[in-house]
Amino acid sequence: MRPVSEPSRRGEFRLIVELFAPLATHPGARGLTDDCAYLSLPPDEELVLKADAIVAGVHFLTDAAPGHVAQKALRVNLSDLAAKGARPLGYLQTMALPRSLDDAWLEAYAAGLAADQARYAIPLLGGDITATDGPLSISITVLGAVPRGKSPLRSGAQAGDRVFVTGTIGDALLGLAVHRGTYAPASAQDRAFLTDRYDLPLPRLQEGGALLGIAKGAADISDGLVADFGHIAEASGVGIEIDAARVPLSPAARRAVAADATWLPRLLTAGDDYEIAFTATADPPSAANATEIGRVVAGQGVVVRDAHGRPIPFDKSGYTHF
Amino acid sequence: MRPVSEPSRRGEFRLIVELFAPLATHPGARGLTDDCAYLSLPPDEELVLKADAIVAGVHFLTDAAPGHVAQKALRVNLSDLAAKGARPLGYLQTMALPRSLDDAWLEAYAAGLAADQARYAIPLLGGDITATDGPLSISITVLGAVPRGKSPLRSGAQAGDRVFVTGTIGDALLGLAVHRGTYAPASAQDRAFLTDRYDLPLPRLQEGGALLGIAKGAADISDGLVADFGHIAEASGVGIEIDAARVPLSPAARRAVAADATWLPRLLTAGDDYEIAFTATADPPSAANATEIGRVVAGQGVVVRDAHGRPIPFDKSGYTHF
Numbered sequence: 001m002r003p004v005s006e007p008s009r010r011g012e013f014r015l016i017v018e019l020f021a022p023l024a025t026h027p028g029a030r031g032l033t034d035d036c037a038y039l040s041l042p043p044d045e046e047l048v049l050k051a052d053a054i055v056a057g058v059h060f061l062t063d064a065a066p067g068h069v070a071q072k073a074l075r076v077n078l079s080d081l082a083a084k085g086a087r088p089l090g091y092l093q094t095m096a097l098p099r100s101l102d103d104a105w106l107e108a109y110a111a112g113l114a115a116d117q118a119r120y121a122i123p124l125l126g127g128d129i130t131a132t133d134g135p136l137s138i139s140i141t142v143l144g145a146v147p148r149g150k151s152p153l154r155s156g157a158q159a160g161d162r163v164f165v166t167g168t169i170g171d172a173l174l175g176l177a178v179h180r181g182t183y184a185p186a187s188a189q190d191r192a193f194l195t196d197r198y199d200l201p202l203p204r205l206q207e208g209g210a211l212l213g214i215a216k217g218a219a220d221i222s223d224g225l226v227a228d229f230g231h232i233a234e235a236s237g238v239g240i241e242i243d244a245a246r247v248p249l250s251p252a253a254r255r256a257v258a259a260d261a262t263w264l265p266r267l268l269t270a271g272d273d274y275e276i277a278f279t280a281t282a283d284p285p286s287a288a289n290a291t292e293i294g295r296v297v298a299g300q301g302v303v304v305r306d307a308h309g310r311p312i313p314f315d316k317s318g319y320t321h322f
Numbered sequence: 323m324r325p326v327s328e329p330s331r332r333g334e335f336r337l338i339v340e341l342f343a344p345l346a347t348h349p350g351a352r353g354l355t356d357d358c359a360y361l362s363l364p365p366d367e368e369l370v371l372k373a374d375a376i377v378a379g380v381h382f383l384t385d386a387a388p389g390h391v392a393q394k395a396l397r398v399n400l401s402d403l404a405a406k407g408a409r410p411l412g413y414l415q416t417m418a419l420p421r422s423l424d425d426a427w428l429e430a431y432a433a434g435l436a437a438d439q440a441r442y443a444i445p446l447l448g449g450d451i452t453a454t455d456g457p458l459s460i461s462i463t464v465l466g467a468v469p470r471g472k473s474p475l476r477s478g479a480q481a482g483d484r485v486f487v488t489g490t491i492g493d494a495l496l497g498l499a500v501h502r503g504t505y506a507p508a509s510a511q512d513r514a515f516l517t518d519r520y521d522l523p524l525p526r527l528q529e530g531g532a533l534l535g536i537a538k539g540a541a542d543i544s545d546g547l548v549a550d551f552g553h554i555a556e557a558s559g560v561g562i563e564i565d566a567a568r569v570p571l572s573p574a575a576r577r578a579v580a581a582d583a584t585w586l587p588r589l590l591t592a593g594d595d596y597e598i599a600f601t602a603t604a605d606p607p608s609a610a611n612a613t614e615i616g617r618v619v620a621g622q623g624v625v626v627r628d629a630h631g632r633p634i635p636f637d638k639s640g641y642t643h644f
Contacts, residue, residue: 028368033557034476035402035541036372043365046350050358051463052450053416059452080357094375094461096418128374130381134456139416141373141463144358154356219357235355 015129019110026090026123037125039089041145048086048144048151050077056135061179066105067112068199069138074116076222077142078203079274083220084151085212086144088122088205094139096132120205150212152278154235157217161279163240163294166207168250169225169275170267171197183256190252197250201274208276210287217296218278224269226314228277230302239299240279244268245307248291268304269314337451341432348412348445359447361411363467370408370466370473372399378420378457383501388427389434390521391460396438398544399464400525401596405542406473407534408466410444410527416461418454442527472534474600476557479539483601485562485616488529490572491547491597492589493519505578512574519572523596530598532609539618540600546591548636550599552624561621562601566590567629570613590626591636 021032028038041047054073056062064072074091081088097106117123122142175198177183178191185191204220211218217232225247233240247268249257257263276290284290304312343354350360363369376395378384386394396413403410419428439445444464497520499505500513507513526542533540539554547569555562569590571579579585598612606612626634 030475030477036370036406036408036473038473039369039371040470041363041369047361047363047369048358049361049414049447049465051414051416051448051461053418053452053461055418055452055454055456057455084358086358092371092373092463094373096375096377096456096459125371126373128461130375130377132377132456132459133379134377134418134454134459137418137454137456137459139373139375139450139461141414143371148362151358151360153352155352 015106019106020124020127023110023113023117023124024126025117026125029090029123029125032126037092039125039143044148045145046148048081048084048146049141050080051139051141052077053137053139055137062135064199066108067115070109070112071116071200073138073140074113075201075203076274077140078120078122078205079201079220079222081142081144082203082205082208083218083276084144084146085208085215086146086151087209088120089143089145090123090125091140091142092125093127095127095129096134096137097129098132098134098136101136120203147212152211152215152218154217154219154232157232157236157238157240157279157296159238159296159298161216161281161296162292163229163242163279163296164284164290164292165221165225165248165275165277166204166288166290167275168248168253169221169273170253170270171250172272173267173270174253174256175199176272185252186255190255193250193252198272201272203274204276207288207290210285211276211278214280214282214284215278216280218276221273221275221277222271224271225273225277226269226302226304232277232279233300233302237300239297240294240302241297242294242302242304244304244312246291246293265312265314337428341428342446342449345432345435345439345446346448347439348447351412351445351447354448359414361447361465366470367467368470370403370406370468371463372402373461373463374399375459375461377459384457386521388430389437392431392434393438393522395460395462396435397523397525398596399462400442400444400527401523401542401544403464403466404525404527404530405540405598406466406468407530407537408468408473409531410442411465411467412445412447413462413464414447415449417451418456418459419451420454420456420458423458442525469534474533474537474540476539476541476554479554479558479560479562479601479618481560481618481620483538483603483618484614485551485564485601485618486606486612486614487543487547487570487597487599488526488610488612489597490570490575491543491595492575492592493572494594495589495592496575496578497521498594507574508577512577515572515574520594523594525596526598529610529612532607533598533600536602536604536606537600538602540598543595543597543599544593546593547595547599548591548624548626549593554599554601555622555624559622561619562616562624563619564616564624564626566626566634568613568615587634587636
């Protein structure tokens with residue numbers, strides 16, 4: 001769209017041709033030479049759609065590595081596709097760029113996207129680049145495909161279901177605490193593991209695919225384990241009970257809890273885990289890397305119980321964005 | 323996505339539930355109660371996708387009416403679908419909101435979207451709202467459907483085609499000039515017509531639909547008549563000749579040119595017309611409201627000729643975004 005003012009830093013055209021057109025590897029993207037992209041869908045599949053925006057200073061640290069920013073922007077959306085059992089088809093991206101970002105920054109950003117496109121087999125389909133006087137803002141819309149009617153929804157949980165989560169919980173919060181200097185791991189190895197978990201989510205696409213037909217209620221964990229199971233409970237009209245001692249923690253997170261037990265409730269309510277929270281009656285396949293942590297009951301809300309079965313009180317169940 | 327900092331103005335949840343969930347009228351949007359939206363596609367159709375972002379102070383005036391901002395954000399994307407002959411299926415929206423926008427602003431914004439959703443039969447499918455320290459930034463991804471392989475592309479023009487444009491050209495530039503105080507129409511009627519044309523594009527969805535099977539090379543005019551025909555010429559590997567005297571002008575624009583002939587080249591290179599530029603061999607149907615203005619020739623680039631057949635020189639052929 002034509003701007004009212006005319007900032008003159010760097011040609012949009014050159015940016016698109018040199019940095020982003022090489023990412024538009026899907027034939028329907030036509031190398032970004034057209035105004036629109038085209039996409040077909042197998043007749044037995046439906047589209048799964050998600051759009052998320054991230055803003056510098058709000059969702060990522062302003063000095064974050066550009067490749068990490070690109071990958072985080074893409075992966076938080078891929079994580080939603082993963083929870084729904086969808087395979088990625090492509091994505092559209094809009095960027096509002098401050099003038100302070102130079103060519104080197106943008107090249108590193110595009111390189112980060114390119115690496116993730118290869119990793120997750122998802123091509124750029126289109127988008128838009130504009131200037132802004134404000135902070136860097138990136139909006140990504142991902143498109144995925146899933147066999148029609150087979151995707152697990154937030155609303156699919158039923159009383160009697162078992163409650164599961166993939167991977168480990170709380171690492172990203174500890175990683176952010178390391179960045180902020182409020183948590184100091186004993187080892188450099190733990191430090192690297194935890195900050196990686198904050199900097200670079202690992203969307204559980206294979207796990208989500210393996211759970212198709214198994215998971216009944218599902219969501220990815222972006223707002224926090226308790227909050228996201230709360231979304232499932234609310235949408236499904238059920239209650240969810242979680243046994244704190246069964247929540248899977250990484251060795252690095254276990255060491256943090258061993259040093260300071262107050263970390264545990266914080267890890268359960270932190271966000272950015274990007275694991276899959278789900279309910280099921282059948283056993284999940286081992287490829288889902290899932291741990292059973294509780295049960296779905298009649299009622300509402302989420303209760304987390306300690307090793308003695310007593311409810312753990314929480315100040316807040318998770319994150320709200322503002 | 324969970325933010326690093328935690329601005330506390332207004333509940334994202336409440337905003338979504340009260341203002342945006344009522345817009346999510348498509349069953350696949352599930353009232354915004356899930357993380358993703360779902361969409362099916364008839365087997366003989368393909369998706370047409372477009373994403374565009376607008377930023378306050380860059381793409382619209384910061385004191386613009388909130389309903390107009392919403393409608394402009396949606397319509398610039400619908401205009402791309404129109405040029406491709408696609409019918410709208412739905413859209414996803416992300417917003418980065420500065421704290422200065424109050425509830426009344428957001429309510430008027432949502433009301434503007436609601437009116438356009440009814441007007442263009444396009445429902446909200448999903449999205450995201452976040453806070454920003456910068457200007458308001460809105461990113462919209464629209465999805466449309468078109469019979470598979472039937473959409474006119476930028477690359478579809480061939481030497482020998484006739485060159486057409488829908489509607490009238492240059493009104494939006496004059497409307498912006500009125501806003502800026504650099505053009506004073508003689509009548510209040512012209513003033514209102516021109517500023518409306520700038521404030522509120524009219525995506526030519528019916529015209530584009532009527533042109534399916536007729537239009538060969540097509541694009542919507544966002545960067546300017548000459549620039550967008552330039553995109554068609556480049557993508558198609560042809561030249562395009564335009565007769566300036568045949569370019570359709572509104573009565574208000576004709577009065578501006580009559581008062582000051584230097585407006586004419588400016589109108590032909592201004593953007594924001596959101597008409598459809600296309601080539602065809604057959605006569606367009608009257609429903610396309612199209613005017614023949616030139617021809618496709620062997621060669622490259624766009625030449626605009628005056629009434630004596632002499633090329634009109636241009637300082638610039640259209641807009642680049644920064």
